[in-house]
Amino acid sequence: MSNTTNNFENNLASVIDAAKKKNCVCVEQEPLRKYTTFKIGGNARVMIFIDNVDALSEIYSMCVNLRIPCFVIGNGSNLLVSDDGYNGVVMKLDNKFKDISPIDESGTLIRCGAGVTLAKLCKYALDNSLSGLEFAWGIPGTVGGAAFMNAGAYDGEMKNVIESVSCILPDGTIQTVDSENLNMSYRHSVFSDNAGIITSVTMRLKSDNQKLIRDRMDDFMNRRRSKQPLEYPSAGSVFKRPEGYYAGKLIEDCGLKGTMIGGAQVSEKHAGFIINKSDASCNDVRELIKHIQDTVERETGVKLECEIRMV
Numbered sequence: 001m002s003n004t005t006n007n008f009e010n011n012l013a014s015v016i017d018a019a020k021k022k023n024c025v026c027v028e029q030e031p032l033r034k035y036t037t038f039k040i041g042g043n044a045r046v047m048i049f050i051d052n053v054d055a056l057s058e059i060y061s062m063c064v065n066l067r068i069p070c071f072v073i074g075n076g077s078n079l080l081v082s083d084d085g086y087n088g089v090v091m092k093l094d095n096k097f098k099d100i101s102p103i104d105e106s107g108t109l110i111r112c113g114a115g116v117t118l119a120k121l122c123k124y125a126l127d128n129s130l131s132g133l134e135f136a137w138g139i140p141g142t143v144g145g146a147a148f149m150n151a152g153a154y155d156g157e158m159k160n161v162i163e164s165v166s167c168i169l170p171d172g173t174i175q176t177v178d179s180e181n182l183n184m185s186y187r188h189s190v191f192s193d194n195a196g197i198i199t200s201v202t203m204r205l206k207s208d209n210q211k212l213i214r215d216r217m218d219d220f221m222n223r224r225r226s227k228q229p230l231e232y233p234s235a236g237s238v239f240k241r242p243e244g245y246y247a248g249k250l251i252e253d254c255g256l257k258g259t260m261i262g263g264a265q266v267s268e269k270h271a272g273f274i275i276n277k278s279d280a281s282c283n284d285v286r287e288l289i290k291h292i293q294d295t296v297e298r299e300t301g302v303k304l305e306c307e308i309r310m311v
């Protein structure tokens with residue numbers, strides 16, 4: 001073994017040791033396909049399930065100091081993970097990151113842990129007659145991933161409801177960033193360009209009639225079901241919406257609907273989605289993405305930029 005490999009292994013062992021002392025569950029060689037909606041990806045060298053801010057801060061800063069690659073995975077619904085896996089630490093937020101609580105008397109200002117799913121958050125909002133999150137009903141992510149990506153749909157986006165985000169910086173310090181400093185724009189936030197792990201998000205919602213909220217949620221969900229290939233594993237829309245166009249329409253107009261490479265296919269139902277039709281590899285999807293980008297640029301002059309993130 002070379003000195004570099006030796007150092008890496010020793011450093012990794014000390015991170016695992018520290019994580020276990022903080023009562024975190026550590027699993028070595030954990031298949032990441034289990035944690036992505038694409039059902040694609042090799043093994044994480046180690047996956048650490050972390051259930052409190054103190055442990056997260058220690059493990060994250062340790063990885064940074066020891067130069068061990070690391071990232072936090074939400075619901076893996078916007079990720080394409082390499083077939084070779086990830087030679088580092090993948091952090092998954094557990095228990096304490098799954099709480100939702102009102103933080104003012106009106107109940108419209110809520111704090112939500114980064115590990116809460118958007119589904120749970122939307123149900124909480126509905127149960128409490130709070131409006132503002134209807135657009136997120138059906139987005140299969142966590143609150144941390146949605147804030148990171150500024151997830152949005154049907155003219156709504158996280159930016160419209162977020163008041164502030166609490167996060168851990170690479171040196172382990174905890175910070176709260178107000179909405180005006182989050183640089184949120186289309187599928188982008190300050191976290192897309194900088195390191196940092198979101199621990200909770202504070203959101204301002206509006207009281208509204210419960211039936212109206214439910215109707216809007218049902219309407220959005222029905223539109224998703226009718227247009228999106230939800231019966232297959234995918235990571236949602238592969239490409240960002242190019243200015244003045246729709247990616248799905250461009251791809252369809254280029255005759256690419258149904259195109260397959262290996263087990264990956266341009267969805268017949270929605271050309272903006274690539275589906276894992278039959279045991280697709282990451283390479284199948286990457287090749288298909290390249291084929292789509294090249295064809296669309298050649299035929300229309302429009303460059304398609306990936307929305308999904310590569311690991």
Ligand SMILES: Cc1cc2nc3c(=O)[nH]c(=O)nc-3n(C[C@H](O)[C@H](O)[C@H](O)COP(=O)(O)OP(=O)(O)OC[C@H]3O[C@@H](n4cnc5c(N)ncnc54)[C@H](O)[C@@H]3O)c2cc1C
Binds near residue numbers: 074077138147191198
């Ligand atoms: C069927 C389907 C439909 C979809 N529809 C939509 C849609 O309508 N609109 C939309 O915007 N997206 C949509 N998506 C994409 C995806 O669900 C969103 O981008 C979602 O917000 C990603 O959240 P996640 O928790 O799954 O993040 P992941 O995919 O796990 O991670 C995405 C990125 O966020 C980072 N991240 C995750 N959690 C944290 C955290 N706590 N702190 C810091 N960084 C973090 C990860 O490191 C990664 O870089 C869809 C996906 C699918 C499969």
